[in-house]
Amino acid sequence: MNALAATNRNFKLAARLLGLDSKLQKSLLIPFREIKVECTIPKDDGTLASFVGFRVQHDNARGPMKGGIRYHPEVDPDEVNALAQLMTWKTAVANIPYGGAKGGIGCNPGDLSISELERLTRVFTQKIHDLVGVHTDVPAPDMGTNPQTMAWILDEYSKFHGYSPAVVTGKPTDLGGSLGRDAATGRGVLFATEALLKEYGKSIAGQRIVVQGFGNVGSWAAQLLSEQGGKIVAVSDITGAIKNSSGIDIPSLLNHVKESRGIKGFSGGDSIDPSSILVEDCDILIPAALGGVINRDNAKDIKAKFIIEAANHPTDPEADEILSKKGVVVLPDIYANSGGVTVSYFEWVQNIQGFMWEEDKVNAELKTYMTKGFKDVKEMCKTHNCDLRMGAFSLGVNRVARATLLRGWEA
Ligand SMILES: NC(=O)C1=CN([C@@H]2O[C@H](COP(=O)(O)OP(=O)(O)OC[C@H]3O[C@@H](n4cnc5c(N)ncnc54)[C@H](OP(=O)(O)O)[C@@H]3O)[C@@H](O)[C@H]2O)C=CC1
Numbered sequence: 474m475n476a477l478a479a480t481n482r483n484f485k486l487a488a489r490l491l492g493l494d495s496k497l498q499k500s501l502l503i504p505f506r507e508i509k510v511e512c513t514i515p516k517d518d519g520t521l522a523s524f525v526g527f528r529v530q531h532d533n534a535r536g537p538m539k540g541g542i543r544y545h546p547e548v549d550p551d552e553v554n555a556l557a558q559l560m561t562w563k564t565a566v567a568n569i570p571y572g573g574a575k576g577g578i579g580c581n582p583g584d585l586s587i588s589e590l591e592r593l594t595r596v597f598t599q600k601i602h603d604l605v606g607v608h609t610d611v612p613a614p615d616m617g618t619n620p621q622t623m624a625w626i627l628d629e630y631s632k633f634h635g636y637s638p639a640v641v642t643g644k645p646t647d648l649g650g651s652l653g654r655d656a657a658t659g660r661g662v663l664f665a666t667e668a669l670l671k672e673y674g675k676s677i678a679g680q681r682i683v684v685q686g687f688g689n690v691g692s693w694a695a696q697l698l699s700e701q702g703g704k705i706v707a708v709s710d711i712t713g714a715i716k717n718s719s720g721i722d723i724p725s726l727l728n729h730v731k732e733s734r735g736i737k738g739f740s741g742g743d744s745i746d747p748s749s750i751l752v753e754d755c756d757i758l759i760p761a762a763l764g765g766v767i768n769r770d771n772a773k774d775i776k777a778k779f780i781i782e783a784a785n786h787p788t789d790p791e792a793d794e795i796l797s798k799k800g801v802v803v804l805p806d807i808y809a810n811s812g813g814v815t816v817s818y819f820e821w822v823q824n825i826q827g828f829m830w831e832e833d834k835v836n837a838e839l840k841t842y843m844t845k846g847f848k849d850v851k852e853m854c855k856t857h858n859c860d861l862r863m864g865a866f867s868l869g870v871n872r873v874a875r876a877t878l879l880r881g882w883e884a
């Protein structure tokens with residue numbers, strides 16, 4: 474099932490639990506606006522290269538639309554659509570005053586030089602600058618993009634609209650980025666995992682953890698969980714995968730990745746087949762890379778007791794059913810990885826106020842939001858007698874539906 478069909482399916486199940494009118498369902502599901510642009514740049518060698526860029530603005534009932542921009546070869550309209558919709562429910566679960574959006578460019582950032590990436594980002598910004606803005610749609614980093622990408626978007630946007638730091642979040646701190654934003658998604662994963670384990674009378678210490686993906690989210694999650702005594706027993710990225718049942722030394726791995734641009738070749742563990750990472754023996758599995766990786770082909774072989782969805786849409790609905798029958802507890806993406814967008818909200822607030830928070834304040838506020846989010850999701854699970862995914866979906870969809878009804882449709 475593709476990402477959009479899966480996301481629509483989860484939405485419809487939640488809407489049914491909530492008893493939403495079918496016309497309201499339709500209105501909530503259809504994106505506010507879908508943008509597709511052609512981005513042609515001269516490459517460093519003088520030849521031309523053309524790419525397709527997307528921005529899907531899904532819903533703005535609760536505030537400006539918000540979501541990352543992804544640079545990846547597999548970016549396609551359906552996937553961006555699904556990710557934008559997930560952002561709508563995610564911002565509502567986090568209870569921050571935003572709607573949802575997502576963008577992407579179908580490219581392999583690893584094949585482009587820094588100056589080619591800069592040109593591509595600036596051309597994309599030129600094509601969408603009239604449709605994003607501080608109070609309309611606020612982009613942020615996602616897979617394949619980073620604070621430097623946001624700095625280029627900010628600079629290009631500001632040429633048209635005047636200096637506007639709040640038009641993007643996840644910026645470098647020198648340009649008004651928030652302290653703590655870089656680590657925020659991983660830190661949110663830590664807080665979410667702590668909240669879930671507490672329900673089972675457990676703590677992070679001693680848990681055997683597997684992480685798929687060692688970019689922004691995966692590396693921060695691994696680092697913060699290991700600082701709390703979690704044992705990271707296997708990690709993978711695009712270059713390879715390693716395993717060490719005594720626990721991988723994450724600071725050493727971070728140094729290796731910085732120098733070697735990937736996990737491959739790290740001596741502090743045994744190299745394993747990356748395709749087996751999700752079925753490695755562990756207590757907690759953290760997918761932190763691509764979507765759709767947990768599916769009917771591998772769900773039955775998963776050994777983890779808990780899956781914390783740091784990535785967006787890592788679990789297919791068919792896998793959800795298999796995992797549920799096996800008693801595996803899945804903490805869904807729209808709650809588990811909401812730490813990133815929550816600190817993006819703090820960054821936007823700081824930019825609008827022209828005031829910088831200390832990092833301790835950012836982290837403490839994030840913990841408050843993540844703890845409250847978990848409590849709210851659990852409340853919905855109790856009310857509707859459902860699992861955590863439906864608890865999170867029904868929470869998010871209900872908040873957006875209420876805002877939509879309150880605003881009304883009068884022309
Ligand atoms: N950044 C954020 O704030 C947020 C991100 N997310 C989600 O988290 C996930 C990761 O995003 P982020 O960390 O920002 O992205 P990054 O680009 O920083 O990192 C992605 C990581 O995944 C690895 N990867 C890519 N393909 C594979 C694969 N087939 N198998 C194993 N690893 C792979 C990459 O390897 P390599 O670097 O070698 O290519 C890299 O280590 C995405 O699903 C994103 O949507 C969710 C909420 C917020």
Ligand SMILES: O=C(O)CCC(=O)C(=O)O
Binds near residue numbers: 540643813815817
């Ligand atoms: O920080 C943000 O605004 C969005 C992050 C994002 O894209 C996500 O949560 O999936």
